[in-house]
Amino acid sequence: MKLLFPFFYLIFFLTLDLQGNMRGAWIASVHNINFPSKPGLSESAQKTEVLRLLDTAKAAGLNAVLLQVRPEGDALYESHLEPWSRYLTGAQGRSPGYDPLAFFISQAKTRGLAVHAWINPYRAAANASHARASNHISRRLPQYAYKIGNILWMDPGAPQVRRHINDVVRDLITRYSLAGIHLDDYFYPYPSPKGGLPKFPDDKTHASYIKAGGTLSKSNWRRHNVNTLIKELDTTIHSIRPNMQFGVSPFGIYTKGSPPDVKAGVDQYNELFSDPLAWMKEGWIDYLAPQLYWPDSGPQSFSSLLRWWRHPTVNPRGVPILPGIALDRMASHGWDRREIDNQLKIEKSTSPRNGGGFLLWNIDPLAKNTNGILKTIRSY
Secondary structure (H helix, E strand, O other): OOOOOOHHHHHHHHHHHHHOOEEEEEEOOHHHOOOOOOOOOOHHHHHHHHHHHHHHHHHOOOOEEEEEEEOOOOEOOOOOOOOEOHHHHOOOOOOOOOOHHHHHHHHHHHOOOEEEEEEOOOEEEOOOOOOOOOOOHHHHOHHHEEEEOOEEEEOOOOHHHHHHHHHHHHHHHHHOOOOEEEEOOOOOOOOOOOOOOOOOOOHHHHHHHHHOOOOOOHHHHHHHHHHHHHHHHHHHHHHHOOOOEEEEOOEOOOEOOEOOOOOOOOOHHHHHOOOHHHHHHHOOOOEEOOEOOOOOOOOOOHHHHHHHHHOOOOOOOOOOEOOEEEOOHHHHOOOOHHHHHHHHHHHHHOOOOOOOEEEEEOOHHHHHOHHHHHHHHHOO
């Protein structure tokens, strides 16, 4: 591997950090949403898709892409810690014959794009019935792997699981010239569509914590587990790469009543056990990208939410808030392009920006230029 910190790329990253205004798009590998478009494509076909996606990002005036390199305890890069992703070849552990992350980085560099490695920390399998390699985390730590519905989750309360995630991130930032590490919102399982939390079988893990002298209730302990991971990753990342960006994209609403003028269908604090306000107040993250996937007119108003996340009482350190904007809703929910245009205007006019910017979910509408969206994004 000869990708570690090329001088030009390092200067580019430092300049981006100083200027702020990150404009990025998520490139999802889980379920072959964006890359690769299906498993089993040849190396040449996969590389052609990489170039198309990066050319799309460049044409849209973006300066960053967030590539999902760990969708389910696997790797879209050469790793001695985790198996190759089945989304590449159709079989977990089978090499695609090249290193997709290395290729993404080298090609992004020529286009002036930063690459952030997006990892899912606790999802072990998007479909628990699929075969998993012998070195997969669920095979190494089966006592902490739980099937919830059809998804396999690792236990956030297990120190061994958190240690492995830190090892994965340490390996990534040591061997690849990445601009950042990015986490998504899956810490504990979401409520079912009908409401109610699924049974998460972490009684033994919590009991071990109590036996060791812990005093937190299970709910507070679960939030503490997530906070601990965020704090540990902050230390892991910035002890090696002080200027690297570490960000998280949590659910867009903090909890019921916060903000008071927004209706919360999911209670992030009490149901997902995620406390992004603590991460901001403690300075453990470099930016936050709440998923504000709602129209501005409605019970989950985009502008109300963005004002709340950026308000100094919520965000006293002025951590940059980069709203996640749902481009895919143009196809799935019939949004007009004017809704996206309006949200981009709101982002630019909502202070304090502290650098500002946005992240787009996901890159596919840009690649297809749905409703002529490329021109709209490029104008910002």
